[in-house]
Amino acid sequence: QVSFGSNLGHFLLAVGAPHHEMAEVEQEEQIVEKNEADKEEQLVQWLNSQQLNRHVDKLMDMNGEVGLQSLEDLLELADDDLQRIGESVNMNMIERKRFMRAVQSLRSPQVQASLFGAPIATASQKPGQAGVEDQQAVEKELSPDELDAAIAKEAGDNDQYEVVRKEVIIRKAPNGEAAIVATLEE
Incomplete structure (x- = not known):
């Protein structure tokens, strides 16, 4: 102004x-x-x-x-x-x-x-x-829970995101045995 x-x-x-x-x-x-x-x-x-x-x-x-x-x-x-x-x-x-x-x-x-x-x-x-x-x-x-919620909001239908310390693991299904699609590290 x-x-x-x-x-x-x-x-x-x-x-x-x-x-x-x-x-x-x-x-x-x-x-x-x-x-x-x-x-x-x-x-x-x-x-x-x-x-x-x-x-x-x-x-x-x-x-x-x-x-x-x-x-x-x-x-x-x-x-x-x-x-x-x-x-x-x-x-x-x-x-x-x-x-x-x-x-x-x-x-x-x-x-x-x-x-x-x-x-x-x-x-x-x-x-x-x-x-x-x-x-x-x-x-x-963000707290870990808030970060999980934010990631889940942006996640695709088939992707599952898991945050482990400074690493985000992206899986095709919500269980720990599903194939890893990608990982992101800090």
Whole structure:
């Protein structure tokens, strides 16, 4: 959504627009400003929850090297961008790794749905396209029972999926003696 700021209000006043139109514009501007403030607060809370609170000012400084304004900004960055950001704000190695893991978890469709109401396309994917990292993050977040349920939901009529530690065994039937169709390893 584009915000014209107070310039649009001045323009409407100059061209003699009715007061109700100016009031609507002012109300819309206030909503946009509140949404931007909410996004910034959400980013601050998220950074604090990742134990990165000492870097908040540098990460959000609009005159600085990074200039983050929202969690969505993080989703637009590639992994090498995140690495450079960590270095530019003087994160130590553990903080950089924590930062990278945390942003990768943000790429999970489930996390995005809970934070934003719907998944957001990341820098490496087109809208509606889940990346490998997203799928791996989802698998790591799900309990074994939830993962089994998700796999069963996607399974074909004849395929049986069995998760054994870091390996998924795909069989033609639900019993352990059925022929193995394929295996997937982490």
